[in-house]
Amino acid sequence: MSKAADPQDFNLWSIAIPAFGPSLLFGIGEGAILPVIPLSARDMGSSLAGAALVVSLIGIGSLVSNIPASIITAKFGERLGMLGASALSLVAMLICVFCHNLWAFGAGVFLIGVASAVFHLARQSYLTEAVPPLMRARAMSTLGGVGRIGLFAGPFIGALLIHLVGLPGAYWVAAVAVTAAGVVAWWLPDLVNADGAAPAGPKVTVVSLLATHRKVFLTVGIGVLLVSSVRSSRQVVVPLWADNLGLNPAVTSLIYGLSGAIDMLVFYPAGKVMDKKGRIAVAVPSMVLMGVSLLLMPLTTGAFSLLLVALLIGFGNGIGSGLIMTLGADYSPRNGRAQFLGIWRFMADAGGSSGPAILAGLTAAVTLPFGIAATGLLGLGAAAMLGYSIPRNRPVSR
Known part of the structure; x- marks a missing residue:
């Protein structure tokens, strides 16, 4: 043990x-x-x-x-x-x-x-x-x-x-x-407390956690929901816009793959920055970069310009690697941690499921460029919500 x-x-x-x-x-x-x-x-x-x-x-x-x-x-x-x-x-x-x-x-x-x-x-x-x-x-x-x-x-x-x-x-x-x-x-290895006992305090439930931590869920939690929505949409917008530009599937796959490669290269430095400078030092830049990139995407006219925007999206998403999990861990109480994280992941998954649906609905109702730009605005909204909420709800190290 x-x-x-x-x-x-x-x-x-x-x-x-x-x-x-x-x-x-x-x-x-x-x-x-x-x-x-x-x-x-x-x-x-x-x-x-x-x-x-x-x-x-x-x-x-x-x-x-x-x-x-x-x-x-x-x-x-x-x-x-x-x-x-x-x-x-x-x-x-x-x-x-x-x-x-x-x-x-x-x-x-x-x-x-x-x-x-x-x-x-x-x-x-x-x-x-x-x-x-x-x-x-x-x-x-x-x-x-x-x-x-x-x-x-x-x-x-x-x-x-x-x-x-x-x-x-x-x-x-x-x-x-x-x-x-x-x-x-x-x-x-199994984990136990220093004294081998269960966490002190009354038995917690999902309902009691929702009530006790409602301010966190309604501020940082909403920001996390928006982050997930933008992240899930980014996986759809690159191939959709590439198709709209008439690019062949091989070029589209290459652009998507290079964006994913950038995404994977920056996760550890981003985590180090969050530990040294605070969560907001990564949370806000990550979503600003993704939001601006999505706003720029409808302005691209060919493979090269789309590649540049896709790389910027990949970088913005990559520096936010682990952000949602880190914030969930920060705010989770010692007593009832697993249940809190379950609620946190539910909010993140709800955002992830809604992102492509919002994009599809706006594309069908208006146009694809409008849907992509609206997703970019969601990214900027996520940056604003996290920038406002995180400093005012500083987590206690647990």
């Missing part, structure tokens, strides 16, 4: 493999299957709209499971939460491989989202306990960055096996990856 970290003798790299390894592997699994889920649905006879709905089941599964996942993590602990999530994800992958009915396949995809919610909640809760507050942002940024690396590498690994055995190969890659994530998580 391991105690929570002492800032004087803590070394982040001492927990690198058990803490970040499962996230890398889980990210590889998710990355391997995300591009092929709509293709699998189409092979089972789904329409284009139906295939898009099947893909959305991952997000829906995660959204509705965040708060139940927090209760599970609070009851059984972070380590068992990650183990259970890996097992559930493995079952879901096998359903996707062996069930050729569209409804069963959809159920498997939904379970992947459920498992993802439990896994991500448990790993965030674990790091919040394991890492001292003075190094928290670096830990959370690394956690987010490692997950992005996995999502980036997953499609390439999946493509290799798809070439050999067809679409099921991607799910087998994911099955192996999530199983390995569970094996690595098995070696995570």
